[in-house]
Every structure is written in C-alpha cells, then in structure tokens.
Amino acid sequence: MxxxxxxxxxxxxxxxxxxxxxxxxxxxxxxxxxxxxxxxxxxxxxxxxxxxxxxxxxxxxxxxxxxxxxxxxxxxxxxxxxxxxxxxxxxxxxxxxxxxxxxxxxxxxxxxxxxxxxxxxxxxxxxxxxxxxxxxxxxxxxxxxxxxxxxxxxxxxxxxxxxxxxxxxxxxxxxxxxxxxxxxxxxxxxxxxxxxxxxxxxxxxxxxxxxxxRVPPTGPNPHSFLKVVGSALRHRGQGSHWLDGAAKEHPTESVEGAKAVFRISALLLPTIPFFWMLFDQKASTWVIQARAMDPQVGPITFQPSQMQFINPALVMILIPFLVGVVYPALQRAGWELTPLRRMPLGLAVGAFSYVIAGYYQVLIERHTVLNISWQLLPYIVLTVSEILVSTTGLEFAYTQAPREMKGIMQSVWLLTSSLANIAVAIAAALNVFTGSGQFFFYGGLALLAAVGMALMARKFEVRDYYQLDTSGPVPDRAQPPLASLNK
The missing domain is CATH 1.20.1250.20 (MFS general substrate transporter like domains)
Structure with missing residues (x-):
C-alpha cells in the first residue's frame, strides 16, 4: 500500500x-x-x-x-x-x-x-x-x-x-x-x-x-526458493520427490512452487539460450558482416550499425499482425499455435535466419560484393523468431510458475540471456569459428535446440497459474510487461 x-x-x-x-x-x-x-x-x-x-x-x-x-x-x-x-x-x-x-x-x-x-x-x-x-x-x-x-x-x-x-x-x-x-x-x-x-x-x-x-520492500522471505532448496537438501529422502523434505519447514505452496521452477527450467535452460546466441549477435556478428557489404542504398549511405533499426521497426509492425491476424487464423483453421509450439518453431526460424546470413558470408568470402540491403531478409526472419520465442517464452515462464515463484522464474528467464552471451563471448575470445562457419554453427545449434524443445514439449504438462487465490484476486499490477524484459 x-x-x-x-x-x-x-x-x-x-x-x-x-x-x-x-x-x-x-x-x-x-x-x-x-x-x-x-x-x-x-x-x-x-x-x-x-x-x-x-x-x-x-x-x-x-x-x-x-x-x-x-x-x-x-x-x-x-x-x-x-x-x-x-x-x-x-x-x-x-x-x-x-x-x-x-x-x-x-x-x-x-x-x-x-x-x-x-x-x-x-x-x-x-x-x-x-x-x-x-x-x-x-x-x-x-x-x-x-x-x-x-x-x-x-x-x-x-x-x-x-x-x-x-x-x-x-x-x-x-x-x-x-x-x-x-x-x-x-x-x-x-x-x-x-x-x-x-x-x-x-x-x-x-x-x-x-x-x-511505492510498494514497500518485503524484507527477507523465510520461504524463498533458495531456502526451500536448502531445506530439501537437509531432509533428503522424505518423499517421492527430492524436494518433499522441505515440507518439514515450509508450506506446501512454497515446496510446490520450487518444483515448478525446476520443471520449467528443465525445459527452458537447455534450449532458450540458443535463441539468445542468435539474437544478440545482430549487434556483433551481423554488424561485422555489414562492414564487408556495399553500404550505398540509392542516395543513402548506411553505416553497418544502422541496420539494427530494422528489428525494432519490424517488431512494432509484426506483433500486432501475428497476434491479431496470424494466430487467430491458425486457430480457426484447427491448429492453435500454443506457446509450446511457438517456441520450438521460433528457434527453427531463427536458425533459418543464420542460414541466410551464412550464405551471404560465403558469397562475401568469394569476393562477391553484396549490397547492405540484403540484410533486410535475415533481419525479418530473425524478428519473427524473436516474437515467437521471446515474447512467448517470458509469458510462458510467468504463467507456469505459482505466485510464490514468479519472481524467480523471471530471473531464470533473464539468466538464459546471460548464459548465452557468456558462451558467445568465450567462443569469440577463443576464435573457434570465423567467417561463414560461425553462422552455420550457431544456426545448427539453434535447430538442434528446436528439435530438442519440441520433443520435451510433448511431455510437458501445462499448468497455468493465474493471479487468483483463496483470499481474492491479486491486482494485475503484479504482472510485468512480459515482452519487455529482454529488450
């Protein structure tokens, strides 16, 4: 209050x-x-x-x-x-x-x-x-x-x-x-x-x-995720699940919430970082590629870094189109594009954007002069991938976590970006892949992640947790703008 x-x-x-x-x-x-x-x-x-x-x-x-x-x-x-x-x-x-x-x-x-x-x-x-x-x-x-x-x-x-x-x-x-x-x-x-x-x-x-x-801070939470996990480790072997032992010191809601965190993390952590490996390289690998292209587009000379304007411009256009037109049309046709279908599809689409960019790099390495405007196509494909994965995944992580663990799930989601960037930084520092090879390498990883996520999603039990409990509705203000946290 x-x-x-x-x-x-x-x-x-x-x-x-x-x-x-x-x-x-x-x-x-x-x-x-x-x-x-x-x-x-x-x-x-x-x-x-x-x-x-x-x-x-x-x-x-x-x-x-x-x-x-x-x-x-x-x-x-x-x-x-x-x-x-x-x-x-x-x-x-x-x-x-x-x-x-x-x-x-x-x-x-x-x-x-x-x-x-x-x-x-x-x-x-x-x-x-x-x-x-x-x-x-x-x-x-x-x-x-x-x-x-x-x-x-x-x-x-x-x-x-x-x-x-x-x-x-x-x-x-x-x-x-x-x-x-x-x-x-x-x-x-x-x-x-x-x-x-x-x-x-x-x-x-x-x-x-x-x-x-100004919502006041809560102070230390006696039933936080880490405290539940610590309690479970101290009371191992107390039930069918390794976290069940935490019920000796914590309420059932907190224990079930911790289980949900591990359940969702098992789906997201092995797969979603491969999307961020693709997406965040538009500010590095794609800029470096643009430096090797002809920057003149009609009367305008583009700087390599400028091409990144395509992504936010397309996001403002494509989100209303996909949400308002494409998703409802698919649903009317009898095939609903659920979150567990969108995310693997988005990973595959992202992989395709790197195949396109990799093909451009092959041509550049053969001393073919490409105009910088050719980057428009992979940017369009990558932006579609972003909408399918990022805007869907963050909301999915939020709705699948109980009220007690929604904060920690947002942290897990952001952690997927951090892990991805650390992996790319290490690979770049070691100079493992250069030229066209790096495009196909990261695209291949994303495609494997898409297949893996699609297989795991078939066994994933969806449990939507909305902001309602026995004491009445929790105000909508508890929900973050889900599409914005990774922007």
Whole structure:
C-alpha cells in the first residue's frame, strides 16, 4: 500500500485515465532505451575501429576480441537484474533502486565519453552501465504495474503495450542516429549523447517522485526458493520427490512452487539460450558482416550499425499482425499455435535466419560484393523468431510458475540471456569459428535446440497459474510487461 505522501487516493473519475505519474515512467523509459541502444549498437564498431585498433593490428583478431567484449557486456546486462530485483523486492523498494542505479548508469555513460582512448576507463564505464541498465530493468517494468489499483486495472494491458512500443521507439531512433554521429563527430559525441539522454531519463523519473505508488520492500522471505532448496537438501529422502523434505519447514505452496521452477527450467535452460546466441549477435556478428557489404542504398549511405533499426521497426509492425491476424487464423483453421509450439518453431526460424546470413558470408568470402540491403531478409526472419520465442517464452515462464515463484522464474528467464552471451563471448575470445562457419554453427545449434524443445514439449504438462487465490484476486499490477524484459 502507498502512504498518503507517495500516492494520491484513486477516485471514480480517475479510473478512465492513466494515473498522472505514468508519463514520468514512460518518458524515463523512452530516454533510457535510446541511451542504451545508442551506445550498444555502436559498441562493436567502436571497439574495432577505435579502441582496439593499435592494440590488435590484425582486423580478424580485433573483430573477434570486439565481439567477445560486447557479449561479456551483454552478459552483465542480463545478470544484474537479479541484483536489482532482489534489492528492490527485499530491502530498498523499486523507486530507490531505480534512482540510485540510474545515477550509476549516468556515470558509466560519462566514462565512455571521457575515456574513449583509455581502455581501463572505458571498460569501467561498461561495467557501470551493465550494473545500472541491468539493475533497473526488472524494477521499471514492475513499477509501471504498481501504479494501478482496482479502479483502473483495465488500463494495465494498454499501458504495457505503450511501454513496449516505447522501448522499440527508442531503439529505432537510436539505431538510426547514433551510428551516424560516430561516423561524423567521433566517439566522445556518439557516447555523450546517450549519456545526456540517460541523465534526462533520470531527471524525468525524479520529477514524478511525489506521485508514485511505492510498494514497500518485503524484507527477507523465510520461504524463498533458495531456502526451500536448502531445506530439501537437509531432509533428503522424505518423499517421492527430492524436494518433499522441505515440507518439514515450509508450506506446501512454497515446496510446490520450487518444483515448478525446476520443471520449467528443465525445459527452458537447455534450449532458450540458443535463441539468445542468435539474437544478440545482430549487434556483433551481423554488424561485422555489414562492414564487408556495399553500404550505398540509392542516395543513402548506411553505416553497418544502422541496420539494427530494422528489428525494432519490424517488431512494432509484426506483433500486432501475428497476434491479431496470424494466430487467430491458425486457430480457426484447427491448429492453435500454443506457446509450446511457438517456441520450438521460433528457434527453427531463427536458425533459418543464420542460414541466410551464412550464405551471404560465403558469397562475401568469394569476393562477391553484396549490397547492405540484403540484410533486410535475415533481419525479418530473425524478428519473427524473436516474437515467437521471446515474447512467448517470458509469458510462458510467468504463467507456469505459482505466485510464490514468479519472481524467480523471471530471473531464470533473464539468466538464459546471460548464459548465452557468456558462451558467445568465450567462443569469440577463443576464435573457434570465423567467417561463414560461425553462422552455420550457431544456426545448427539453434535447430538442434528446436528439435530438442519440441520433443520435451510433448511431455510437458501445462499448468497455468493465474493471479487468483483463496483470499481474492491479486491486482494485475503484479504482472510485468512480459515482452519487455529482454529488450
């Protein structure tokens, strides 16, 4: 519950309008996403053309090192949500975590702009940004939902749609403009602009401080996932399932919730990381490929990093089309595209995007000059894969977990991204695959994951846990904007 000093009481007349604090959160998200994608989308090119140029003279080795560093950074971005979410839920609350880590975020951007020629300072900036960006990621999306109550909960889905659209809007314009800034004005300005946007985002968020509903932290949870697992290990052999022994110290709901976490993780952890291996390389491997293409498209000269604008542009178009047209049409035809069908299909579609890109790379290696516009096709295919896997999978992880374990399942979902980026970073550092081989390697892994997931899905028992219990409905504000956490 919000105290009188932190939120205005809802009234009947306000139920048809968004709460007055929502524009502050949406404005913060738009600027923050621009800042993040602005710096991330030029990171690979900056490392190759600027920071590593003198240290690593060979361009192939330099590209591999740049790719490894970029994916280590992304691994941090998807690891630190565990830290931020824990601090917010247990100790500090979402507002304090968002505000304090946003300042860390701004400091990281400043390091990038100031230390463009200093590797130690620049890498310190990347660490600070991964901490700030990752730490606030689960808090901002959840805080949006916290602002609604029973009188206006019908607006939650609408505001989350706006929230997700805002993410892609920021990504779209950052992808178009910041690569050009790097080309024409240099790294200090190119990294400085995202830093300014992040500072503006922080100020916008701070300006709404008197309006926010602030859900207080819960403090330590005596029946958390880790405590249930620890109890089960101490009381082994107490039932048919290895977790049954935890019932001596924890309620049945918590024990069953822990079982659900392991059940869902057994499906997602061996498969979903292979999708993120594909998807996140659009900011590294695909950019490196674009550098070897003809950048001239009619009167426009595209920078290699700019092609990433295709993904958010397509997401804003394809999600309404798939959800509103394709899925219902398939259902009317007698074949419902359930989540357990969408995710393996999405992995296979993603593998196909890498087959296309790999074929392009074969032609490039044969000294065929390809226009950069050819990347449009694999970007379209990869975006369809994203919608089938990412937007479906996060919601699936959420609905399949009981109320007590929904938070830990979101952490597991984000962990799949972190693990994937660590794997790509290690492979790039070892320079295991180069050229066309890496495209077919990752595409093959994703295809095997698709087959494996399809086989496991046939035996998976779907158990939907909605936010209802014997004490009444839990407000919709408990649900995050499921499609946004990995953006």
């Amino acid at each position: 919000a105290s009188p000093s932190t939120a205005a009481a809802p009234t009947a007349t306000s139920s048809a309008r968004f709460p007055p604090q929502i524009p502050f959160i949406i404005g913060n998200e738009a600027c923050e996403r621009f800042s993040f994608y602005g710096m991330r989308n030029i990171l690979t090119v900056f490392l190759i053309d600027y920071l590593l140029r003198n240290a690593v003279p060979d361009e192939v080795a330099r590209s591999a090192q740049a790719k490894s560093l970029m994916h280590l950074f992304m691994a941090g971005v998807y690891f630190f949500p565990l830290f931020g979410g824990y601090l917010a839920d247990r100790w500090l609350g979402k507002y304090k975590v968002i505000l304090s880590l946003s300042l860390v975020y701004c400091l990281g951007h400043a390091c990038l702009a100031i230390f463009e020629n200093n590797a130690t300072g620049f890498y310190a900036g990347l660490v600070l940004i991964s901490l700030g960006s990752g730490g606030i990621k689960p808090c901002v999306s959840a805080m949006v939902g916290d602002q609604f109550n029973e009188s206006n909960k019908h607006l939650v889905k609408k505001v989350f749609a706006i929230f997700y659209w805002t993410i892609n809007f920021g990504s779209f314009f950052a992808s178009l403009t910041i690569p050009l800034t790097l080309k024409h004005f240099g790294p200090a300005v190119a990294f400085g602009i995202p830093g300014i946007l992040m500072f503006i985002a922080t100020v916008i968020f701070w300006m709404g401080r008197h309006h926010y509903v």
